[in-house]
Amino acid sequence: MTVPPGDPADAPLRLSATxxxxxxxxxxxxxxxxxxxxxxxxLEPGVHAWLVMGYEELKTVTGTPRLYSRDGRDWRAFQDGTVPPGSPLGPMMFFRDDVVGHDGDEHRRLRRPIEDAIAAVDHRRLRRTVEYLCRGLIGAFAERGAADLVAEYAEAVPxxxxxxxxxFDPRQSRELLTAMRALSGSGSGEDAHEGDRRLEALLSRLxxxxxxxxxxxxxxLLLAHPGLRTAAEALRSIxxxxxxxxxxxxxxxxxTLGxxxxxxxxxxxVRGGRLGIDDxxxxxxxxxxxxxxxxxxxxLRDTELGGRAIARGDALILGLAAVAHDVRAHAGSQFWQRGNRAHLAWSAGPHACPARDPARTIARTAVATVLHALRGVRLAIDxxxxxxxxxxxxxxxxxxxVTFTHADPGGTHGRRSGTRA
Ligand code: HEM
Incomplete structure (x- = not known):
C-alpha cells in the first residue's frame, strides 16, 4: 500500500486498538x-491495510465490485506470502469458495438461494421459538439471582x-456452540481452522x-434449490x-444489554418508553x-480513494463503526440517538447482509424477553x-x-420454528 513517507500522522495504528x-x-x-x-x-506486524471510514467512500468501495473485489486471492499480501497460510487473519480474509468470496454472476448465483431461504422464514414462528429458548435459558439461572448474560444468554440465543x-434439534445446536466459538475469530488461527472443520462435519451429517x-x-430448502449445483454448495451456504x-x-x-x-x-x-426496543x-x-x-x-487496480493513493492488491477494511464519525454525512453523535437507521452496520452493495430481518427478530425477542423476565438487574462489576x-x-x-432481585421466566410454551408458514 502507498503511504506518503515522513508524515508522523500516517504511522499506522494497530487495527485491534480500535x-x-x-x-x-x-x-x-x-x-x-x-x-x-x-x-x-x-493488521499484524508488517501487514498493512486501509480503514475506510467515510460514508461516501464506504459506499464506493462496497458498491464497485469491478474495482474493489471480495476475493482474497486478489490480496497482494496473500499473493506474495507476507501473510502466512496459518495467519489468524485467514478465516476472515483469505478466499472462501462461497457467497462471501465471489463477485459478479457467481456471487448472484450463490446469494439467490440464501435470499430465498431467508425470505421463507416465518417471523411469528421464529419469535415464538426464540421466546421459548430465552425462557429456557433464563429458567436455568432464575433461582441463582445472578448470571453472566453473555455466556448464559446472548451467546446461546442466536x-x-x-x-x-x-x-438442528436443541441438543445438536448446542454441539455447534464450541465449534462456533473457535470460528468466531477470537481464538488463534488453529482454533479457527479447527472450529471450521468441526462445524462442517456436523453440518455434513445434517x-x-x-x-x-x-x-x-x-x-x-437449500438442498432442493435449483440455483445450487451440488450438496457441497448447500453445505457451504449453511x-x-x-x-x-x-x-x-x-x-x-x-x-444492547451492556x-x-x-x-x-x-x-x-428504554424503560421509560421514550426509546422502543427497535430504536x-x-x-x-x-x-x-x-x-x-x-x-x-x-x-483490482491502482486508484484513488478519499484523497489516498490505493495500489493494486491493497486490502481495504470497512470501518462500519468509524463511519458514525463522518461529520460530512451527519451532524455528529446526536444524529444517532433518534432511532435513525442510516448507519452502515449491515454494510452496503451486493454483499450487504441479507439477513437483517431474522437477525432483528432474534435480537429484539432476546432483549425484550430478558427485560421482562428479570427485575432489579444490576451489573455485578464496575x-x-x-x-x-x-x-x-x-x-x-x-x-x-449481573445480579437480579426477581426472575419470572414465564411459560415454556414454544415450538420449533421451521422456515415456512
Ligand atoms: C440471522 C443472523 C444473520 C445471518 C443469517 C447473516 C447472514 C449473512 C450472510 C450470508 C452474509 C454474506 C452475504 C454476501 O456476501 O453476499 C452476511 C454479510 C454480512 N452481515 Fe450478516 N447475518 C446475520 C446477522 C447479522 C448482524 C446482526 C449483522 C450486524 C448488524 C450483520 C452484518 C453483516 C455484514 C456487515 C456483512 C458483510 C457485508 C459485506 O461484506 O459488505 N449480519 N450476513
Whole structure:
C-alpha cells in the first residue's frame, strides 16, 4: 500500500486498538482527525491495510465490485506470502469458495438461494421459538439471582435460533456452540481452522439426513434449490449462514444489554418508553455495530480513494463503526440517538447482509424477553472493568455478570420454528 513517507500522522495504528479500548469514540475521532476518511492501519506486524471510514467512500468501495473485489486471492499480501497460510487473519480474509468470496454472476448465483431461504422464514414462528429458548435459558439461572448474560444468554440465543431454522434439534445446536466459538475469530488461527472443520462435519451429517428425508427447514430448502449445483454448495451456504449470523447477532444482543446496564440514560429511555426496543437496537447498530471493522475488499487496480493513493492488491477494511464519525454525512453523535437507521452496520452493495430481518427478530425477542423476565438487574462489576473479546473485527463484551432481585421466566410454551408458514 502507498503511504506518503515522513508524515508522523500516517504511522499506522494497530487495527485491534480500535476494538480493545474502553471507549471506541475517542479512538475513531482521533483516526479521523489524523487521517481523514481513509486511514492506514496495521493488521499484524508488517501487514498493512486501509480503514475506510467515510460514508461516501464506504459506499464506493462496497458498491464497485469491478474495482474493489471480495476475493482474497486478489490480496497482494496473500499473493506474495507476507501473510502466512496459518495467519489468524485467514478465516476472515483469505478466499472462501462461497457467497462471501465471489463477485459478479457467481456471487448472484450463490446469494439467490440464501435470499430465498431467508425470505421463507416465518417471523411469528421464529419469535415464538426464540421466546421459548430465552425462557429456557433464563429458567436455568432464575433461582441463582445472578448470571453472566453473555455466556448464559446472548451467546446461546442466536446459535440455538439459527440451529433451529437450519434444521438442528436443541441438543445438536448446542454441539455447534464450541465449534462456533473457535470460528468466531477470537481464538488463534488453529482454533479457527479447527472450529471450521468441526462445524462442517456436523453440518455434513445434517445434510445426509435431509437428503434421505427432507423436512421444513433451511437445510432441506437449500438442498432442493435449483440455483445450487451440488450438496457441497448447500453445505457451504449453511456454514456461511451460521458463521455470519451467530457472532454478529450475539454481539448485537450483548452490546444492547451492556448499554442498558452501564448507561443510565440509555436504560432510562428504554424503560421509560421514550426509546422502543427497535430504536435501542438501532442506536447500538450506529454507535457500537457488531462488525466494528468488516474485512475486506481488495483493489483490482491502482486508484484513488478519499484523497489516498490505493495500489493494486491493497486490502481495504470497512470501518462500519468509524463511519458514525463522518461529520460530512451527519451532524455528529446526536444524529444517532433518534432511532435513525442510516448507519452502515449491515454494510452496503451486493454483499450487504441479507439477513437483517431474522437477525432483528432474534435480537429484539432476546432483549425484550430478558427485560421482562428479570427485575432489579444490576451489573455485578464496575462498568470500568468490562472487558471485550479480543478481535480486530468485533467488539463484544466478554462477559456481563449481573445480579437480579426477581426472575419470572414465564411459560415454556414454544415450538420449533421451521422456515415456512
Ligand atoms: C440471522 C443472523 C444473520 C445471518 C443469517 C447473516 C447472514 C449473512 C450472510 C450470508 C452474509 C454474506 C452475504 C454476501 O456476501 O453476499 C452476511 C454479510 C454480512 N452481515 Fe450478516 N447475518 C446475520 C446477522 C447479522 C448482524 C446482526 C449483522 C450486524 C448488524 C450483520 C452484518 C453483516 C455484514 C456487515 C456483512 C458483510 C457485508 C459485506 O461484506 O459488505 N449480519 N450476513
Amino acid at each position: 476494538t480493545g479500548c474502553p471507549d471506541t469514540w475517542p479512538v475513531f475521532d482521533r483516526l479521523w482527525r489524523d487521517h481523514g476518511p481513509v486511514a492506514p492501519v496495521e 446459535l440455538l435460533a439459527l440451529g433451529d431454522l437450519i434444521g 445434510l445426509a439426513a435431509r437428503r434421505e428425508e427432507p423436512a421444513d427447514d433451511i437445510a432441506s 456454514v456461511v449462514l451460521m458463521s455470519a449470523g451467530n457472532h454478529t447477532t450475539m454481539s448485537w444482543i450483548a452490546q 448499554l442498558m446496564l452501564t448507561d443510565p440514560r440509555f436504560a432510562g429511555r 435501542a437496537l438501532d442506536e447500538v447498530l450506529a454507535v457500537a455495530p457488531p462488525m466494528i471493522n468488516m474485512p475486506a475488499r481488495y483493489a 462498568p470500568a472493568d468490562l472487558e471485550y473479546e479480543p478481535s480486530p473485527w468485533t467488539r463484544c463484551p466478554a462477559r456481563l455478570p
